[in-house]
Amino acid sequence: MTELIKAKVSELLANQTADRVLGWKKGEFFYDETPAVFQAEELDDLVYDGFSAPNLSKYLIKESKKEGKVIALLKPCDTYSFNQLIMEHRINRDNVYVVGVPCRGNLDINKIREKGIKGIQSIKEQGDELIIETIYGTKTLPREEVILDRCLCCKGSQHMVADEVIESGEPAWEAKADRFEMVTKLENMTSDERFAFWRGELSKCIRCNACRNVCPACSCLQCVFDDPASKVQAKSNADDFEENMFHIIRAFHVAGRCTDCGECSRVCPQGIPLHLLNRKFIKDIDTFYGEYQAGADIEAKGPLTEFNKDDVEPSIVKERGGK
Amino acid sequence: MSLNEETKKEYKPLIVAFCCNWCSYAGADLAGSSRLTYPTDVKIIRVPCSCRVNPLFVLRAFQRGADGVIIAGCHPGDCHYTSGNYFARRRMTLLFSMLDYLGIERERTRVEWISAAEGVKFSTTMNEFAKTIHELGENKKLRDLRCEE
Ligand code: SF4
Ligand code: SF4
Ligand code: FES
Numbered sequence: 001m002t003e004l005i006k007a008k009v010s011e012l013l014a015n016q017t018a019d020r021v022l023g024w025k026k027g028e029f030f031y032d033e034t035p036a037v038f039q040a041e042e043l044d045d046l047v048y049d050g051f052s053a054p055n056l057s058k059y060l061i062k063e064s065k066k067e068g069k070v071i072a073l074l075k076p077c078d079t080y081s082f083n084q085l086i087m088e089h090r091i092n093r094d095n096v097y098v099v100g101v102p103c104r105g106n107l108d109i110n111k112i113r114e115k116g117i118k119g120i121q122s123i124k125e126q127g128d129e130l131i132i133e134t135i136y137g138t139k140t141l142p143r144e145e146v147i148l149d150r151c152l153c154c155k156g157s158q159h160m161v162a163d164e165v166i167e168s169g170e171p172a173w174e175a176k177a178d179r180f181e182m183v184t185k186l187e188n189m190t191s192d193e194r195f196a197f198w199r200g201e202l203s204k205c206i207r208c209n210a211c212r213n214v215c216p217a218c219s220c221l222q223c224v225f226d227d228p229a230s231k232v233q234a235k236s237n238a239d240d241f242e243e244n245m246f247h248i249i250r251a252f253h254v255a256g257r258c259t260d261c262g263e264c265s266r267v268c269p270q271g272i273p274l275h276l277l278n279r280k281f282i283k284d285i286d287t288f289y290g291e292y293q294a295g296a297d298i299e300a301k302g303p304l305t306e307f308n309k310d311d312v313e314p315s316i317v318k319e320r321g322g323k
Numbered sequence: 324m325s326l327n328e329e330t331k332k333e334y335k336p337l338i339v340a341f342c343c344n345w346c347s348y349a350g351a352d353l354a355g356s357s358r359l360t361y362p363t364d365v366k367i368i369r370v371p372c373s374c375r376v377n378p379l380f381v382l383r384a385f386q387r388g389a390d391g392v393i394i395a396g397c398h399p400g401d402c403h404y405t406s407g408n409y410f411a412r413r414r415m416t417l418l419f420s421m422l423d424y425l426g427i428e429r430e431r432t433r434v435e436w437i438s439a440a441e442g443v444k445f446s447t448t449m450n451e452f453a454k455t456i457h458e459l460g461e462n463k464k465l466r467d468l469r470c471e472e
Binding site for chain 1: 378406415422428434468469
């Protein structure tokens, strides 16, 4: 796959469609790939495999404001975020050439480790198998068993926007799970159980801000949580309230704009299931105001920037009953 | 006051009511001039429009010790700014649903549409809400210990 992409990209650079590429390169470890911009002569470092998880669309906010045109490699789910940023006028579309890359679901290094595989040195993907080189010898694993959680609820293999799509010829990855399953489960708990669940999760937060920094919907020039006058940074972990507030407000600020790309939960060093907050908003929006997928259609109006005269009243929360 | 007496002190809830300037605040005025009563636990904060209420305001109110938060605005269709309350309605529906999802009692939050002519509605709503909050007791789940006296 990497070779296919490199060939395409070199061709586009050679015919001057664009002058640089936004893609992924190996990070400190082979499994923590990071976004990077490559010139034609640097393409050797470009990689694309199961660990190319970072959603590159956010980086285009800066990159598309520079001179010249940049090629952006986007996986199907990344194109939703790209569209959302176009809707919000954050990306200069004229300066971006979108190359859609196929995706077979990202891999989760923690799930691989949980299989008891230690001393991992490298991982090669061969069809549906992973060939894992460890200091104790070679191991194999079926790819499907160690897919990143967010990819189990894949939105599909279609690119929502692309100037060109690279076909891999491999069968497309398909969703295996219902993304609202856990949200429904929580909704069916009693309110005290829910409270205990969320305290347990949110109290792990170390307020590293990784979730916010990675989120393509969190693209404000000045974030409320950075406002020095509010002193929230200094108080960040001093009290339960601050943890609740940070997460409620962050989720609220992306409500109706969150594409459910799953980056927030993926990067959280504490393993907090942040997607369960976003998906609650998505589920509510779907039931109250009609199904809506942020980033699917750039002509659509966001659910919170629109209204209907006969929308449900806030008392629905009480009327719905539940425990 | 001795320690004993203090513990016996009756629980007095704190209720924050965000009232839009054009309808509900005027409704409160009317309630006052008509000599209708509403509980002293209700502290009114005047806002230009119900849509001025940022979700952070609601959380901040709870942080600073509120036991219940009510937002009152013009009836849908009557907003002084045409559509502010329609947006507020969506936002607050989602916010309240989220608070419920986090396990915070759903009875602590409320939205009511009260016009300038509805002094009676203002008074009954506030009495009712205060009663509910009184029965629920203190807000323990969304308070900030540092803000306690
Ligand atoms: S990434 Fe996780 S630990 Fe860091 S601020 Fe977000 S929720 Fe907290
Ligand atoms: S909140 Fe999380 S899932 Fe939603 S857009 Fe941001 S990073 Fe993606
Ligand atoms: S002015 Fe009263 S709700 Fe907008």
